[in-house]
């Protein structure tokens with residue numbers, strides 16, 4: 001089964017007279033190992049769709065199957081289980097300032113109590129080396145550049161071998177060269193592991209990392225083309 005399989009997904013914010021539909025009859029598949037970029041005008045519903053797929057928001061109508069879990073009507077415990085299988089990367093990295101890069105990455109392995117702390121830190125160090133930060137593992141985020149912080153966020157999202165990566169504008173705060181490097185790095189690591197990526201982006205400079213580009217307008221998917 002595809003890691004993401006959505007049919008007839010409709011979603012609205014607000015209730016009664018204030019109810020505002022933002023997603024209308026969305027259907028989307030993301031295949032194993034595929035890198036899909038989700039693009040479209042501001043307000044077209046991209047982030048809302050990503051948060052529904054990531055089980056960060058409750059479904060209202062339609063079917064949304066992610067890594068084998070149907071999210072319509074799913075209980076919170078199942079959504080928690082699913083979220084642990086997803087690597088999330090956001091625009092503002094969300095690293096904890098009082099921890100080192102290595103500790104930030106290791107933290108995402110803490111949910112698995114079978115991994116001893118020494119191994120968590122070792123795996124975090126290896127993952128930081130894989131994103132080119134071997135010499136920076138013991139620095140706090142404040143001592144790193146924007147691009148380096150986003151690499152830490154990539155390491156944190158991937159260290160637990162997630163079944164899916166969801167990224168929301170991961171390069172928006174970076175300059176052109178750094179944004180391109182970070183996007184390619186994420187793509188290369190995910191491809192080498194066969195991990196699918198769904199990434200919301202406005203950034204035309206990184207469209208070349210995609211296998212497929214999906215365009216949304218006014219809550220609907222209007223285009224889905226191989227890159």
Ligand SMILES: Nc1ncnc2c1ncn2[C@@H]1O[C@H](COP(=O)(O)OP(=O)(O)OP(=O)(O)O)[C@@H](O)[C@H]1O
Pocket residue numbers: 013014022040041042043044045046047048049
């Ligand atoms: N929590 C919320 N409550 C009410 N309305 C919301 C909420 N979040 C988003 N919206 C509205 O839903 C619509 C879709 O927003 P969404 O953030 O999903 O779009 P987007 O395509 O990701 O936009 P952008 O590219 O600007 O981030 C917008 O009109 C937005 O104002």
